[in-house]
Amino acid sequence: MALIDVHDLTLPNRLAGVSFTLPPGEMLGVIGPNGAGKSSLLQSLAGLLPSRGDIRLAGTPLHNLSNVDRARQIGFLPQFCDSAWALAVEEIVALGRLPWHDRDEAIIREAMQETGIEAMAKKRIDRLSGGEQARVWLARVLAGTPRLILADEPAASLDLYYQAKIMDTLRQHANGERGVILAIHDLALAARYCDRFCLLKQGRIHAFGPPEAVLTETALSDAFGVPIHVDLAHSPPIILPHETHQKPL
Amino acid sequence: MRLTARAIPTTNVLLFLGLLAVFFLSLSIGSASVPVLGGLFDWLIGQPGISALVMGEIRLPRTLLALSVGAALGLSGAALQGLLRNPLADPSLTGASQGAALGAAFVFYFAFLPGLGVFAPLLAGLIGAGLTLLLTLWLAGSGRPALLLLAGLAVASLSGAALAAVLNFAPNPFAMQELVFWLLGSVSERGMAHLVFLLPALIIGGMLIWQQRPLLAALSLGEQVATSLGLNVRRGGRIIVLGAAILVGASVATAGNIGFVGLIAPHLARPLAKNRPDHLLWPAAAIGAMLVLLADIVVRLMPPGREIRLGVLTAFIGAPIFIRLIWKERREWL
Numbered sequence: 001m002a003l004i005d006v007h008d009l010t011l012p013n014r015l016a017g018v019s020f021t022l023p024p025g026e027m028l029g030v031i032g033p034n035g036a037g038k039s040s041l042l043q044s045l046a047g048l049l050p051s052r053g054d055i056r057l058a059g060t061p062l063h064n065l066s067n068v069d070r071a072r073q074i075g076f077l078p079q080f081c082d083s084a085w086a087l088a089v090e091e092i093v094a095l096g097r098l099p100w101h102d103r104d105e106a107i108i109r110e111a112m113q114e115t116g117i118e119a120m121a122k123k124r125i126d127r128l129s130g131g132e133q134a135r136v137w138l139a140r141v142l143a144g145t146p147r148l149i150l151a152d153e154p155a156a157s158l159d160l161y162y163q164a165k166i167m168d169t170l171r172q173h174a175n176g177e178r179g180v181i182l183a184i185h186d187l188a189l190a191a192r193y194c195d196r197f198c199l200l201k202q203g204r205i206h207a208f209g210p211p212e213a214v215l216t217e218t219a220l221s222d223a224f225g226v227p228i229h230v231d232l233a234h235s236p237p238i239i240l241p242h243e244t245h246q247k248p249l
Numbered sequence: 250m251r252l253t254a255r256a257i258p259t260t261n262v263l264l265f266l267g268l269l270a271v272f273f274l275s276l277s278i279g280s281a282s283v284p285v286l287g288g289l290f291d292w293l294i295g296q297p298g299i300s301a302l303v304m305g306e307i308r309l310p311r312t313l314l315a316l317s318v319g320a321a322l323g324l325s326g327a328a329l330q331g332l333l334r335n336p337l338a339d340p341s342l343t344g345a346s347q348g349a350a351l352g353a354a355f356v357f358y359f360a361f362l363p364g365l366g367v368f369a370p371l372l373a374g375l376i377g378a379g380l381t382l383l384l385t386l387w388l389a390g391s392g393r394p395a396l397l398l399l400a401g402l403a404v405a406s407l408s409g410a411a412l413a414a415v416l417n418f419a420p421n422p423f424a425m426q427e428l429v430f431w432l433l434g435s436v437s438e439r440g441m442a443h444l445v446f447l448l449p450a451l452i453i454g455g456m457l458i459w460q461q462r463p464l465l466a467a468l469s470l471g472e473q474v475a476t477s478l479g480l481n482v483r484r485g486g487r488i489i490v491l492g493a494a495i496l497v498g499a500s501v502a503t504a505g506n507i508g509f510v511g512l513i514a515p516h517l518a519r520p521l522a523k524n525r526p527d528h529l530l531w532p533a534a535a536i537g538a539m540l541v542l543l544a545d546i547v548v549r550l551m552p553p554g555r556e557i558r559l560g561v562l563t564a565f566i567g568a569p570i571f572i573r574l575i576w577k578e579r580r581e582w583l
Binding site: 043046047048066067068069070071072074075076078081082083084085086087088091092095096098099101140144 | 334335463466467468469470471473474476477478479480481519523524525526
C-alpha cells in the first residue's frame with residue numbers, strides 16, 4: 001500500500017490538480033522554481049492550508065483523521081523555525097511529544113541521538129549556531145515518531161557539514177514503513193539522497209518519477225527557464241545552470 | 250542555579266510557601282495590633298470581639314482581594330505573553346481593563362445602577378469589560394492571535410477615548426476626583442462581597458487558560474508548528490483571550506487599575522519555569538499575588554494621612570524592575 005496517495009490536490013492560485021503516489025521507504029524531493037508551489041504542497045499535506053482533493057495516508061483519507069491523529073502520523077518541519085522563548089534543547093525536542101500527550105524520555109533521547117545533539121540537551125536554543133539549531137528542529141519532529149516527515153528546505157542556509165548531517169538523518173528515517181517528502185532547492189544535493197522527484201511549475205506537476213526521469217536537462221531547463229547542465233553519472237551528481245555570460249577576466 | 254525537570258515542583262512548593270508567608274504578613278499588619286490566628290479563629294467560630302472584627306471584616310477581605318487581583322493579573326499576563334509570543338504583551342491589550350474602567354465611569358457620573366450601592370462600579374465594570382471583549386473578538390473575526398492583539402489595542406484606544414470624553418464632560422469635580430482615585434487602584438474599603446464577584450471570575454478565567462497549556466507550549470515554536478502538532482490555534486487563542494479578559498475585567502472592576510503586575514510577574518517567574526510558557530502559569534500567578542500583597546502592605550505602612558493608591562505604588566515598583574530586565578536583556582545581546 002502507498003504511504004501517501006495524493007489525488008487532484010488543488011489550492012486556488014497555488015496548486016492545480018496535483019496527483020502522485022509515494023511508496024513507503026522512499027524519500028521524495030519536491031523541486032521547482034520559486035513560487036512553483038513547493039511549500040504550499042507540503043503545507044497542504046500537513047493540514048496547514050485548506051486545500052481540496054483526496055489525500056490518503058496509508059489508505060486512510062486525511063480528512064477522516066482528527067487533528068491529533070494526523071499530527072501523530074505526519075511531522076512537519078517548516079522552512080523557518082524559531083523559538084519565542086530561550087528554551088533548553090531537550091524541552092524543544094519534548095514538544096514533539098505533544099500529539100501523544102506524554103513525555104516519553106526514551107523516545108526524546110533517541111531523537112536527540114539520531115540528530116547528534118544529546119551533548120547539548122541542557123543548552124539554551126539561543127546559544128546554539130544555526131547548524132546546531134537546525135538539528136534541534138529536526139529532532140523535535142523525530143520525537144513525534146511520525147510515519148511521514150514533511151520538511152521544507154531543511155538544508156537551506158546550512159554549511160556543507162550540516163547539510164550532509166540533516167540529509168543523512170532524513171534518509172535514515174525514510175525506511176521500512178516510513179517516508180520523507182522534502183522541498184529542496186539544491187538539486188545536486190537532492191539527487192544524492194532522493195529516490196523520487198516531483199518537479200513543480202506554476203502549481204502543476206511538470207515531471208514526476210525517479211531521478212533519471214525528472215532530472216533531465218530538458219525538464220529542468222523548461223521548468224526553471226534557464227539552460228541547465230545535468231550529469232547524474234558523476235559522483236557526486238552535477239546539476240548547474242549553463243554559463244550565460246563570460247566571467248570577467 | 251540550573252533547574253532540572255524534577256526541581257520544578259520544588260520551586261512551586263517554595264513559591265506556595267512564600268505566598269503563604271506574605272499572606273500572613275499582610276494579615277498581621279495594620280493600625281491595630283491584633284493576634285492573627287486568634288482573631289481568625291474567633292471570626293470563624295463567630296465569637297464577637299475586636300480581633301475577630303478586624304480580621305474578618307477588614308484584613309482578611311483586603312488580603313484575599315489583593316491576592317486574587319495579583320494572581321489574576323499575573324496569570325493573564327503569562328497567558329497573553331505565551332499566546333502572542335511576546336514578552337511585552339500586557340493584559341490591558343485585550344481592551345478589557347479600559348472597558349471595565351469605562352463601565353465604572355458611567356456609574357460615577359451618571360449614577361448608573363443606583364440600587365446596587367458599592368457594587369454598582371463592579372457590575373458596570375464587568376459589563377464594560379464584557380462588551381469591549383465582544384467588540385475585540387468580533388473585530389478580529391477568525392483571525393490569528395496577532396490580529397486579536399491589534400483588535401484589542403484598537404478597542405482599548407476607543408474605550409480610552411470614551412473615558413477621556415467622560416472625564417472631559419465631568420458634571421462636577423467631585424465625581425471626577427472619585428473616578429480618578431478609583432482608577433488609580435486600591436484594595437482597601439472592600440469586603441467579602443467583592444470577593445464573591447472576583448473569585449468565580451478567577452476560577453473560570455484560570456480554568457479557561459489552564460486547559461490551553463499544550464497550545465501555549467507549542468506556540469513557543471510558532472503557529473505553523475502548533476497547528477502541525479494537532480492543536481487548534483484559532484480556537485485556543487480565543488479561549489485564552491477570553492480567559493485573560495475575564496480575569497482582567499473582574500480585577501479592574503473590583504480594584505481599579507493595578508499597573509505593571511501583569512507585565513512584570515511573568516518575567517520574574519520565567520526563570521523558575523525554565524522559560525516554558527505552559528509551566529509559567531502558576532508561578533506567574535503566585536508572583537503576581539505576592540507583588541500586589543507586598544505593595545498593599547507598603548501602602549498600609551505609609552504614614553497616615555493621604556493614602557498612596559495601590560496602582561501608583563505597583564507602577565513605581567514595577568517600572569524599575571522592568572528597566573532592570575531590559576538592562577539585563579541588553580547585556581545578553583552584546
